[in-house]
Amino acid sequence: MHFNVVVLPGDGVGPEIYSESKRILAKLKELYSLDVDFFEAEAGDSALAKYGEALPKSTIEIISKSDIILKGPVGESAMDVVVRLRQMYDMYANIRPAKSLPNVNSLYSNVDLLIVRENTEDLYKGFEFITSPGNAVAMKIITEYASKRIANVALNYAKVRRGKVTAVHKANVMRITDGLFAKSCREVLKGKVNYEEMYVDAAAANLVRKPSYFDVIVTTNVYGDILSDEASQIAGSLGIAPSANIGDNKSMFEPVHGAAFDIAGKGIVNPTAFLLSVSLMLQRMGEISKEEKYLSAASSLENAIRKVYSDGKRLTPDIGGSSNLSEIVTEIFSKII
Amino acid sequence: MHFNVVVLPGDGVGPEIYSESKRILAKLKELYSLDVDFFEAEAGDSALAKYGEALPKSTIEIISKSDIILKGPVGESAMDVVVRLRQMYDMYANIRPAKSLPNVNSLYSNVDLLIVRENTEDLYKGFEFITSPGNAVAMKIITEYASKRIANVALNYAKVRRGKVTAVHKANVMRITDGLFAKSCREVLKGKVNYEEMYVDAAAANLVRKPSYFDVIVTTNVYGDILSDEASQIAGSLGIAPSANIGDNKSMFEPVHGAAFDIAGKGIVNPTAFLLSVSLMLQRMGEISKEEKYLSAASSLENAIRKVYSDGKRLTPDIGGSSNLSEIVTEIFSKII
Ligand SMILES: CC(C)[C@H](C(=O)O)[C@@H](O)C(=O)O
Ligand SMILES: CC(C)[C@H](C(=O)O)[C@@H](O)C(=O)O
Numbered sequence: 001m002h003f004n005v006v007v008l009p010g011d012g013v014g015p016e017i018y019s020e021s022k023r024i025l026a027k028l029k030e031l032y033s034l035d036v037d038f039f040e041a042e043a044g045d046s047a048l049a050k051y052g053e054a055l056p057k058s059t060i061e062i063i064s065k066s067d068i069i070l071k072g073p074v075g076e077s078a079m080d081v082v083v084r085l086r087q088m089y090d091m092y093a094n095i096r097p098a099k100s101l102p103n104v105n106s107l108y109s110n111v112d113l114l115i116v117r118e119n120t121e122d123l124y125k126g127f128e129f130i131t132s133p134g135n136a137v138a139m140k141i142i143t144e145y146a147s148k149r150i151a152n153v154a155l156n157y158a159k160v161r162r163g164k165v166t167a168v169h170k171a172n173v174m175r176i177t178d179g180l181f182a183k184s185c186r187e188v189l190k191g192k193v194n195y196e197e198m199y200v201d202a203a204a205a206n207l208v209r210k211p212s213y214f215d216v217i218v219t220t221n222v223y224g225d226i227l228s229d230e231a232s233q234i235a236g237s238l239g240i241a242p243s244a245n246i247g248d249n250k251s252m253f254e255p256v257h258g259a260a261f262d263i264a265g266k267g268i269v270n271p272t273a274f275l276l277s278v279s280l281m282l283q284r285m286g287e288i289s290k291e292e293k294y295l296s297a298a299s300s301l302e303n304a305i306r307k308v309y310s311d312g313k314r315l316t317p318d319i320g321g322s323s324n325l326s327e328i329v330t331e332i333f334s335k336i337i
Numbered sequence: 338m339h340f341n342v343v344v345l346p347g348d349g350v351g352p353e354i355y356s357e358s359k360r361i362l363a364k365l366k367e368l369y370s371l372d373v374d375f376f377e378a379e380a381g382d383s384a385l386a387k388y389g390e391a392l393p394k395s396t397i398e399i400i401s402k403s404d405i406i407l408k409g410p411v412g413e414s415a416m417d418v419v420v421r422l423r424q425m426y427d428m429y430a431n432i433r434p435a436k437s438l439p440n441v442n443s444l445y446s447n448v449d450l451l452i453v454r455e456n457t458e459d460l461y462k463g464f465e466f467i468t469s470p471g472n473a474v475a476m477k478i479i480t481e482y483a484s485k486r487i488a489n490v491a492l493n494y495a496k497v498r499r500g501k502v503t504a505v506h507k508a509n510v511m512r513i514t515d516g517l518f519a520k521s522c523r524e525v526l527k528g529k530v531n532y533e534e535m536y537v538d539a540a541a542a543n544l545v546r547k548p549s550y551f552d553v554i555v556t557t558n559v560y561g562d563i564l565s566d567e568a569s570q571i572a573g574s575l576g577i578a579p580s581a582n583i584g585d586n587k588s589m590f591e592p593v594h595g596a597a598f599d600i601a602g603k604g605i606v607n608p609t610a611f612l613l614s615v616s617l618m619l620q621r622m623g624e625i626s627k628e629e630k631y632l633s634a635a636s637s638l639e640n641a642i643r644k645v646y647s648d649g650k651r652l653t654p655d656i657g658g659s660s661n662l663s664e665i666v667t668e669i670f671s672k673i674i
Contacts, residue, residue, distance in 0.1 A: 076509070078509065079509050079510050079512075083510065107444050107545065123477060123510070123511055124510060126510075128511060128512065128513035128514055129513065130513060130517075133481075134480055134481035134482060134517070135478075135479075135480050135481070136478075136479045136480070136513045136514040136516075136517045137476050137477065137478055137479075137514065138476070138477040138479075138511050138513065138514040139474050139475075139476065139477070140460060140474065140475040140476075140477055141472075141473075141474055142472075142473045142474075142475075143471055143472050143473070144470075144471035144472070145471060170559075170562075172413070172415065172416050173416050173420065173460070173461060173463075174460055174465060174475050175416075175465065176465035176466065176467060176473045176475065177465055177473040177474065177475040179473075180467075180471070180473045200562075200563055201562045201563050201565075201566035202566065204541070204563045204564070204566050204567035204570075205566040205567055205569065205570040205575050206570075207567075208444065208545065208567060208570040208571055209570050209574075222507075222559075223563070225507075225537075225538045226537055226538050226541045226560070226563055227541070228538075229538035229539065229541050229542040230541040230542055230544075230545060230567065232542065233541075233542040233543075233545040233546050234545055237546075238542050238546075
């Protein structure tokens with residue numbers, strides 16, 4: 001099966017990460033005979049400055065003809081790029097693994113949990129108004145349809161993981177909206193996995209207390225945004241966290257971190273989150289095509305990254321190393337087999 | 338100045354904590370000639386079972402004649418007790434210190450931050466509807482009035498602390514509601530303290546990465562709920578975290594932890610969060626009355642608790658000790674001078 005991938009290098013450190021990563025994409029393509037074509041397009045703060053739109057029409061055109069988006073970090077216009085794309089193409093499942101890497105200084109080692117975040121509704125719908133001067137209201141939208149759909153995604157992940165799902169909500173306060181989310185999760189998940197529910201404040205505390213308690217967490221958009229950043233940091237660093245936005249027709253893969261303008265252009269940024277996102281992309285290609293080679297390429301890349309981290313000799317400054325972007329990419333490149 | 342305090346012992350471990358703590362309240366009252374009367378009233382799951390209402394009319398009557406509420410944990414009916422009381426008496430500032438205690442196993446020592454949570458609006462207003470089968474909407478209400486009011490509370494705390502306030506919001510997505518909150522904070526705080534803003538997801542990560550970065554955090558109701566549980570756990574344990582709900586006419590003091598039905602009646606619960614809440618209550622009495630004796634009593638109690646923790650000999654099982662409720666209370670009692 002053939003895949004067209006649009007790459008949005010993004011802002012800040014995005015372009016240098018992509019430019020260095022190209023050789024890794026090329027090696028994987030060749031080694032595993034991947035049937036993938038890459039196209040570049042502009043999006044983000046720099047596109048906004050140039051075209052007056054963070055997501056220019058030309059970019060949308062390229063995206064609409066592609067299967068997959070591989071996105072670098074974007075700056076202040078992130079909302080207009082990432083939230084818009086998620087909704088425009090109904091990429092309803094935001095998948096955020098929080099998994100420890102060797103030699104990354106962290107509060108816990110061996111964190112391995114997965115946050116499945118509903119990606120299309122909640123306050124992210126953007127229905128907001130000033131009702132009178134000084135008074136604002138936003139709508140939190142929760143539907144049974146989207147809640148059951150995301151619960152099913154969690155179910156599928158739990159089956160190939162440790163079989164446990166924690167549905168996180170605050171139905172003791174938001175009885176109707178979070179109540180509907182909770183009920184939908186219960187209907188889909190109870191009896192099929194080791195299922196439990198937890199209030200979001202307790203979940204935020206328990207992630208700190210005992211992250212190994214969790215396997216798959218399924219939750220609404222806003223809670224998922226907050227808990228996934230917390231969980232990434234608990235697993236080590238936000239700088240190494242990848243993510244996937246999965247839809248039935250299109251998917252988007254992106255690092256969780258931002259544009260990091262302060263270190264942009266210095267060639268010292270950590271490409272791990274982007275490259276792990278590439279690995280998630282290859283996995284998704286494997287799921288869609290049912291072709292082994294994509295899954296093999298995904299594992300090869302993830303294993304190469306893990307090896308570089310267990311060696312610990314070519315790590316970037318953000319995690320205490322002294323190598324630069326190009327050096328760690330070279331090292332990962334050499335370990336791809 | 339005279340204070341009438343209604344005590345709501347609550348559910349689960351609440352009654353035993355209060356019953357043991359009475360001797361501490363009595364000692365402080367005598368030692369510092371505090372002009373305080375305590376009244377008991379029922380609220381929570383047990384009240385619901387008995388009277389059909391978690392907050393019975395008789396309790397509301399007693400509360401309406403009192404100045405201060407001292408509340409134990411309540412069970413599943415917490416929302417109908419605590420959120421209702423906060424709104425009914427406009428107790429608009431939820432104050433949540435996250436401060437390390439000696440000998441409490443925690444990810445960081447020397448955490449000392451304060452979360453100032455807006456306590457009356459946001460999704461906690463409870464404006465929620467099913468708009469059609471399977472479709473729910475809740476209103477997130479943000480006003481300039483409440484936002485500026487809470488920003489002023491943060492300002493006052495920052496002045497007597499380390500002079501730094503971080504306003505936490507997600508105005509890149511909720512541009513109108515969180516935008517209004519952010520703008521209000523900026524207008525009140527900028528130029529008066531070391532002021533900065535942070536997105537809530539970044540704040541959740543930074544609390545894990547470097548809690549010492551923060552002094553005072555001011556935020557909206559939902560984010561404050563989540564971040565304060567996270568911060569308590571980072572400072573050591575949710576089981577030792579106190580909180581204050583401050584209004585212009587009434588205030589309520591309560592432990593952050595819940596009713597812990599699993600250990601209720603066993604006499605092994607940790608009373609620290611409740612007793613630290615008593616200390617916050619005495620501080621508030623000092624602020625209102627401008628009488629030194631209340632502040633002295635507050636310090637005396639807090640110091641007694643800290644001494645018991647640095648001795649480390651009479652700690653409860655939840656934090657690795659082997660003493661019971663009565664033993665730690667006796668120890669704290671003996672150190673009140
Ligand atoms: C940039 C922002 C709009 C986005 C979000 O809140 O979803 C980001 O924080 C994320 O989690 O991907
Ligand atoms: C019990 C619940 C309604 C309450 C809240 O969410 O405010 C609690 O979690 C708290 O933080 O005091």
